[in-house]
Amino acid sequence: MANMNMIQALNSAMDIMLGKDPSVVLMGEDIGYFGGVFRATEGLQRKYGEHRVLDTPIAEGGIVATAIGMSVNGLRPVAEIQFADYIYPGFDQIVSELARLRYRSAGEFFAPVTIRTPCGGGIRGGQTHSQSPEGIFTHVSGLKVVMPSNPYDAKGLLITCIEDDDPVVFFEPKRLYNGPFDGDPNKPAVPWSSHPKGQVDEGYYKIPLGKADIVRAGSAVTIVTYGTMVYVAAAAAAAMNIDAEIIDLRSLVPLDTDTICTSVKKTGRCIVAHEATRFSGFGAELLSIVQEECFWNLEAPIQRVTGWDTPYPHAFEWEYFPGQARVKAALNSVMESA
Amino acid sequence: MANMNMIQALNSAMDIMLGKDPSVVLMGEDIGYFGGVFRATEGLQRKYGEHRVLDTPIAEGGIVATAIGMSVNGLRPVAEIQFADYIYPGFDQIVSELARLRYRSAGEFFAPVTIRTPCGGGIRGGQTHSQSPEGIFTHVSGLKVVMPSNPYDAKGLLITCIEDDDPVVFFEPKRLYNGPFDGDPNKPAVPWSSHPKGQVDEGYYKIPLGKADIVRAGSAVTIVTYGTMVYVAAAAAAAMNIDAEIIDLRSLVPLDTDTICTSVKKTGRCIVAHEATRFSGFGAELLSIVQEECFWNLEAPIQRVTGWDTPYPHAFEWEYFPGQARVKAALNSVMESA
Amino acid sequence: MRMNKHSRLHLPSPPARPGEAPDFSYVHLSPAGAVRRPDVNARARDVESLSRDLVRVLDDAGDAVGPWHPHLDPAELQIGLRHMLLTRLFDDRMQRNQRAGKISFYIRSLGEEAVSVAQCMALRPGDMLFPSYRNQGLQIARGIALVDLMCQLLSNTRDMCKGRQLPVMYHSKAGNIFSISGNLATQFPQAVGWAMAAAIKGEDHLAASWIGEGSSAEADFHQALLFASVYQAPAILNVVNNQWAISTFQGYAGGEQRSFAARGPGYGIAGVRVDGNDFLAVYAVTQWAAERARTGAGPTLIELVTYRGAAHSTSDDPARYRAKDDAEHWPLGDPIQRLKTHLIRIGEWSEARHQALSAELEALVAASWKEAIAFGTMSEGPRLNPDLMFEDVFKEMPQNLQRQQALMRQERK
Amino acid sequence: MRMNKHSRLHLPSPPARPGEAPDFSYVHLSPAGAVRRPDVNARARDVESLSRDLVRVLDDAGDAVGPWHPHLDPAELQIGLRHMLLTRLFDDRMQRNQRAGKISFYIRSLGEEAVSVAQCMALRPGDMLFPSYRNQGLQIARGIALVDLMCQLLSNTRDMCKGRQLPVMYHSKAGNIFSISGNLATQFPQAVGWAMAAAIKGEDHLAASWIGEGSSAEADFHQALLFASVYQAPAILNVVNNQWAISTFQGYAGGEQRSFAARGPGYGIAGVRVDGNDFLAVYAVTQWAAERARTGAGPTLIELVTYRGAAHSTSDDPARYRAKDDAEHWPLGDPIQRLKTHLIRIGEWSEARHQALSAELEALVAASWKEAIAFGTMSEGPRLNPDLMFEDVFKEMPQNLQRQQALMRQERK
Ligand SMILES: Cc1ncc(C[n+]2csc(CCOP(=O)(O)OP(=O)(O)O)c2C)c(N)n1
Ligand SMILES: Cc1ncc(C[n+]2csc(CCOP(=O)(O)OP(=O)(O)O)c2C)c(N)n1
Ligand SMILES: [Mg+2]
Numbered sequence A, B: 001m002a003n004m005n006m007i008q009a010l011n012s013a014m015d016i017m018l019g020k021d022p023s024v025v026l027m028g029e030d031i032g033y034f035g036g037v038f039r040a041t042e043g044l045q046r047k048y049g050e051h052r053v054l055d056t057p058i059a060e061g062g063i064v065a066t067a068i069g070m071s072v073n074g075l076r077p078v079a080e081i082q083f084a085d086y087i088y089p090g091f092d093q094i095v096s097e098l099a100r101l102r103y104r105s106a107g108e109f110f111a112p113v114t115i116r117t118p119c120g121g122g123i124r125g126g127q128t129h130s131q132s133p134e135g136i137f138t139h140v141s142g143l144k145v146v147m148p149s150n151p152y153d154a155k156g157l158l159i160t161c162i163e164d165d166d167p168v169v170f171f172e173p174k175r176l177y178n179g180p181f182d183g184d185p186n187k188p189a190v191p192w193s194s195h196p197k198g199q200v201d202e203g204y205y206k207i208p209l210g211k212a213d214i215v216r217a218g219s220a221v222t223i224v225t226y227g228t229m230v231y232v233a234a235a236a237a238a239a240m241n242i243d244a245e246i247i248d249l250r251s252l253v254p255l256d257t258d259t260i261c262t263s264v265k266k267t268g269r270c271i272v273a274h275e276a277t278r279f280s281g282f283g284a285e286l287l288s289i290v291q292e293e294c295f296w297n298l299e300a301p302i303q304r305v306t307g308w309d310t311p312y313p314h315a316f317e318w319e320y321f322p323g324q325a326r327v328k329a330a331l332n333s334v335m336e337s338a
Numbered sequence C, D: 001m002r003m004n005k006h007s008r009l010h011l012p013s014p015p016a017r018p019g020e021a022p023d024f025s026y027v028h029l030s031p032a033g034a035v036r037r038p039d040v041n042a043r044a045r046d047v048e049s050l051s052r053d054l055v056r057v058l059d060d061a062g063d064a065v066g067p068w069h070p071h072l073d074p075a076e077l078q079i080g081l082r083h084m085l086l087t088r089l090f091d092d093r094m095q096r097n098q099r100a101g102k103i104s105f106y107i108r109s110l111g112e113e114a115v116s117v118a119q120c121m122a123l124r125p126g127d128m129l130f131p132s133y134r135n136q137g138l139q140i141a142r143g144i145a146l147v148d149l150m151c152q153l154l155s156n157t158r159d160m161c162k163g164r165q166l167p168v169m170y171h172s173k174a175g176n177i178f179s180i181s182g183n184l185a186t187q188f189p190q191a192v193g194w195a196m197a198a199a200i201k202g203e204d205h206l207a208a209s210w211i212g213e214g215s216s217a218e219a220d221f222h223q224a225l226l227f228a229s230v231y232q233a234p235a236i237l238n239v240v241n242n243q244w245a246i247s248t249f250q251g252y253a254g255g256e257q258r259s260f261a262a263r264g265p266g267y268g269i270a271g272v273r274v275d276g277n278d279f280l281a282v283y284a285v286t287q288w289a290a291e292r293a294r295t296g297a298g299p300t301l302i303e304l305v306t307y308r309g310a311a312h313s314t315s316d317d318p319a320r321y322r323a324k325d326d327a328e329h330w331p332l333g334d335p336i337q338r339l340k341t342h343l344i345r346i347g348e349w350s351e352a353r354h355q356a357l358s359a360e361l362e363a364l365v366a367a368s369w370k371e372a373i374a375f376g377t378m379s380e381g382p383r384l385n386p387d388l389m390f391e392d393v394f395k396e397m398p399q400n401l402q403r404q405q406a407l408m409r410q411e412r413k
């Protein structure tokens, strides 16, 4: 066990996989010699060579397309998209090709590509360094969608994704790279070294996709969330002294419906929370599933806690970000309802 | 008034706008000399000239990008994407640019572009001529999203969209081009000439965005839907002799939440129906809104009727398509629940 | 060029619309044998003229001339003729089947058979092919059984795609032919990625891909050239310039200003323009490009100048947008006729043998069709199990798809 | 080139990494005055050599020589010098402000000032500019007030973007400068669309756009060139080759094989490679391109060869990936120094005047900053109303945003 922040844990996962499986290659903008703008691939090119850790042109479409071709030729590319906000030039290759290759070729061809990309706000990055587009990808049949919330999970999930024979979009909430964040920008930053999930096994281990983590058991209300909002929601519930059961989904597709519904059937109340914009966000799917499966158990309408339906505004970061106040309002509403 | 099918109605809308406003230009693949693969622009290049009705390279990204530039220079481009399945190469320009230009420039620049694109299945088009990606676009702040279900609405809505100063993605359910379709492929095709909404005013008229149409008033259950499913749902309810209130949304963004909620508060039961895949589809947003706004009125869980979560399979079109059987199952469930 | 008196926007126009006389004077031709054949290791910048000229081997008389003459064994040429003829007869029959309502959709390659057949024959079986929908000649030259292609067209119980793709969207893992996409040009940079992987693994296979000149307008064309150039990937990137993209003339893909091959040198990639209806020239140029790829001299962009002899697809009617007898005036003739003439001229073929071959191949097509329909047609015989709809979305079927599969079964009761 | 013994993938490498000696021998130079100046109406295919050569006017001594000498009025040159110097001093001060925590982020254009300033001056006020984030010289040369730029950097109450954009993402409707996007290269084809509209309307304005050489790898680069070629749009497409894209050397954008200007001829577009640090050459080439655009001779692709003198942005540390003293060895020198030397040489400038100008401009920057911070800073003074967050998503605020705005207000109580 070692102290690792999320970047180090991701680096460790890739290090281990490069060492273990000669078919694993990393590729992306600035990821080679430089080690990535967030330094997730630091040292890996030096260790494994330029032909295993490739710098690429600034062309997200070309990165995804060539990764598909490489994977069809037996490699297992892990492609970094520098910011999730820049994934759209690769969208056609992801949606029309990566996600559908296995299906359209009746399983003869498949593309075990992992796309890693930092997402989310809270870093004063403005509208093009703060987006949370995960919901869009969850609507694309054939893609797996993962978002860890801590170093331990990040490493185990990334190893699982790299070994998975299906394509995965792996979102990394960049505000959590250096430590958990409870939504209050005025508090001093907390490092991962002071958090149990910052204790990371140095060796190879996996965390299965489709298994949510109950980060806090509780009986009063179920909070279904993932990424940064795990900490924001926990802090808000704690501040209100509400015995919330907090579920960190970790993988959005496949989705651990059982854990969610078991919890809601127990608590009878539910909020879903994410940073992404509200309208047609992934929260709508979560809410829908809970409504469909747990309707008769619900004692109050399910509430969504989300970013507002605007682009991410640079100067209004903390009015935009779904912080504790927004969670509390939802908790209030869901607890009060009778 | 004249008999028009949906193609003729769309053609009439563009004809009128080309005639009325010299800043309107049409552009797209095969739309000029040829008149479009679905013939929606037939005759318009001959009538208004090659510089008003432009054939373009096969490059959806370039089409959207140049349309944005043209609109910033005072034109009002109506761009056709030949099939909605081919909109993704233009996705970055739509999401990162078209949708956000007004916001990021604090209103100084804006892009009044209308993107028309045929969507949906039921025409044996296989996975790349049958998709219903509207849900994705509804998640993008700054875009309006419209889908008419009949010639009369198609014309009035398209004129509104062209005149609208915000960007719009205008989806045309291609299975409805020639007539309403109740989901049964074995019945003889019904032409628009035998349907009241095939009677179309030949002149200029508008239908506002954000106003849903109650195509059938009823008291037993609310069916919230749009596009092809309007007819499928109506047929299923009729066959079951259920007094359904059927709401044709017409515009998804802005959404007529009031009409939906007023209806559900009256009926106490609701299903939402669309052709698109279920997981994170627009139905999830509709369900969520109804759950949030009408929870205490609901007598049964809201049900979703959708395509399955797979690509659109060529050989299994009618097992895939959400036909009357699927609507009936949902109606049964929502009506039985006590 | 027509334009409104105010607009000064340039709008490309084809030389002949319906009712006008065909005019191919815009096609720049070089005489057969006239274009030099640079060393396979020449640098891209030193072979730029190849992107403007037109490599041709067969002259009007049917003789093979000049430095690009590949000196193939007559037996090879006969195989090439056979594949091309089979491709055409297969197309003819499938077209008729579509018209008769037996398949839902079809796309012919009439007049373009040399492209796929000669290129495939110039490559090795281990080379990976990333075709477009108009490369059925690749399937045939790689020896995919007609009945397998037909079963795909029928979406029947032996359909390699398990009913999931439109007709003609074949693939063959065993034959090293990639799955065809309905989305134009996507395979072009994928092929480059495949080639990059071959290089990373130190293997000497190459990847070849084909797109239409219209599709070269897509972003993926640029991505393919760029990545191929940066990593000097062992790839052959082919633009089949058949002059039309549905109704849109090649000028709308940029062909009015410059050849498509000329894009290559702009990216530091060798670009070669070749007579796409000249089996020998296509073979020779492909062989040259393949040797470049295998010897580390980098990728090649080949523009195959040909003509779409038929409608775009069974959904199209070209009489609406181009001169009716255009194809007959095409200056580069018909690829099958030209190879046949050559073979006869060198004493390795005859009208009689041609007749016999035609008859044999027609019989093969007919027999294959008979075999194929035994596995089911659109209206009769066995049908694929709709359960298959839910497989292969993921490697393992997730819970929600299992549930949907169960619901689907219930619906069908 | 380093590679594993098995891999044969080519991997571009910069000539010097940290600790290595700078080496710019890869940069192909032409002597000042050596490159011919074709007629503005020359066809793209007839000016291909311009895409390989390097247009230069100022020689090492500071004299202006050769056919591209634009013979500008000394007063014009002095204005150019002033704009460049102001750009640099503005950059210096903003960099220091960022380091002092007064703004969140900044991007300098150190060493590239001639690109924006000379190009802007060679264009007309009605021409529309589509800049990247490293073209602050355009804003300055177009006369946008420093205080307006600073208020944007501060996201304060006078911020033209109403707080919605990262620092440096300016725009000016009145100044005909388009809104800068954080997404690379998107503005390139938009500029072409703007130019197409100008042509459709029969106006003789042109559109000019700028991207970095690294960004030319994006699909939008291809779309811009393609649409510009097809419609012969009155556009000037500029690739600023400052050799680096964050940590990535220009070889990874394809520059190892061929110049970026050379992409132009591949699309049938005139391509010109110009010394980006030579104010006169940049001016002359831009003027030539503008005349082409206005006279219907079509678009031009200009590669401006320069060097990124500073870090990519305030978030970057180039010592991690390039030789420390690289910039000092850059063979094309410093644009401000070079124009200054020229002006002195022709007797139109002096060290004393330069000192005085520097002092004046520093005072202007300081005064502007003082004015700007009165409208609020990150930590003090007035602050934009967060209500603004919900405006301009649509022209009219829809119901759901009104509701969210109300909720936001409640949260803040
Ligand atoms: C991304 C995308 N856009 C549009 C289409 C519709 N489409 C199918 S084929 C075609 C024309 C392609 O022409 P070309 O590339 O020249 O190939 P050819 O048909 O001539 O072989 C078009 C526009 C598509 N399939 N994919
Ligand atoms: C689509 C997209 N991908 C990646 C980035 C991240 N990024 C910002 S600047 C930059 C480097 C650009 O280099 P270049 O185009 O050469 O311009 P320069 O910074 O040298 O002026 C990168 C990769 C981005 N902003 N947008
Ligand atoms: Mg073609």
Ligand SMILES: [Mg+2]
Binding pocket: D212, D213, D214, D240, D241, D242, D243, D244, D245, D246, D308
């Ligand atoms: Mg650069």
